[in-house]
Amino acid sequence: MNAIDDTDNLLRRVPFTNPSYIKADGSITSFAFKLRKGENGLSVDVERLTTYEASVLDRSRFRLYSLPASCPRNLGLHCLPDPLPDNAAHALITGNFTDGISRQLAQSATPVPDPGSPNRR
Numbered sequence: 824m825n826a827i828d829d830t831d832n833l834l835r836r837v838p839f840t841n842p843s844y845i846k847a848d849g850s851i852t853s854f855a856f857k858l859r860k861g862e863n864g865l866s867v868d869v870e871r872l873t874t875y876e877a878s879v880l881d882r883s884r885f886r887l888y889s890l891p892a893s894c895p896r897n898l899g900l901h902c903l904p905d906p907l908p909d910n911a912a913h914a915l916i917t918g919n920f921t922d923g924i925s926r927q928l929a930q931s932a933t934p935v936p937d938p939g940s941p942n943r944r
Contacts, residue, residue, distance in 0.1 A: 827902045827914060829893035832870040834878045835932065839886040849934065851888050856921060856928040862916030864903070872912035875938050882939065888932040898924050 831855075837844045837855045848912045858865060868878045870889065879885050892902045900918035907913045 825904070825905060826890050827869060827898060829891065830891045830893045831902075831912065833867040833892055833895075833902065833916070834870050834873070834935065835865070835888045835890070836878060836880065836885045837885055837888055840884065842902070843900065845886075851929045851932050851934075853922065853925040853929040853931075855888070856925040863907070867902075867914050867916060868912040869904070869914050870912075873910075875935065877910070879937070880914070882937065886937070887935040889935050890928065890932045893929060894931045898927055900924070904912050906922040 835855060837851060839845050845850055846852055856865060870878075874885065879887050884943075895902055895916045898918075900916050900920075903915050903916045903917060905913050
């Protein structure tokens with residue numbers, strides 16, 4: 824994979840039925856941008872290298888949220904290509920994820936409309 828440009832959109836897959844991740848109004852919580860134990864980065868896909876279907880994996884459980892790579896970089900984080908054997912678009916956001924940074928990432932993330940959904944959300 825080529826380098827990730829600041830204008831690239833990064834897609835984060837989020838379980839939409841879990842209130843830890845999604846607020847009642849549909850906005851994303853900062854929990855979606857916190858590292859879990861054992862993780863060395865936040866898993867994302869580079870939008871230009873994938874499709875909605877490939878990134879969402881399971882529409883019945885997940886939704887996609889997007890943010891430009893410039894957003895985490897402006898917060899002192901790094902966006903690194905991390906292609907997997909079954910996902911060439913995979914990348915990691917790495918760095919020091921404070922509560923404030925996770926909150927800012929969540930506020931910057933926008934829902935990606937599901938092209939296969941009748942109401943496109």
